Amino acid sequence: MDDPNTTLTVTLGDLAEKVEERVRSGEYDSPSDVVRAGLEALAREERAFEAELKRKVEEALADSRPWLSADEMSNRMRAYHQERLTRARDTV
Template structure:
């Protein structure tokens, strides 16, 4: 049983050159390997986003709905952010 499928793709010139450069540098043996690695990276990023949504965003939203009294108003948020910015900008810069 065949485990691969040939595809014909069209890339912008800069991306096509990037693929060729990866092969000519020896980092990858073939253009197909470059594309496969890029797709694996894309799949890993998609999985990380999905995990973040499921494990952090959804529970945070559920908590906000369950306890709306804990939420900040836009005014409170602006004041908190402004205070944090003041603290950061008041710190001396290292190496200056």
């Protein structure tokens, strides 16, 4: 799809009314503009997510604290869930 004027048929279902509302309000000139803006927003959201994920991975890799073994993590998670179950039973 190298041609910027490529026409696609898209089934919007329940979203069709939302698209039409945006056009009727004058916020967008056409349904194509609404869909284009939505795809651009999705691309921005994906870039932000990827940047945050990269930041967190880099932060984790730079952390000099010792890593937990699988057994230690399993034990901690088991204790955490047991505590939550106990608290839930105590509040009922």
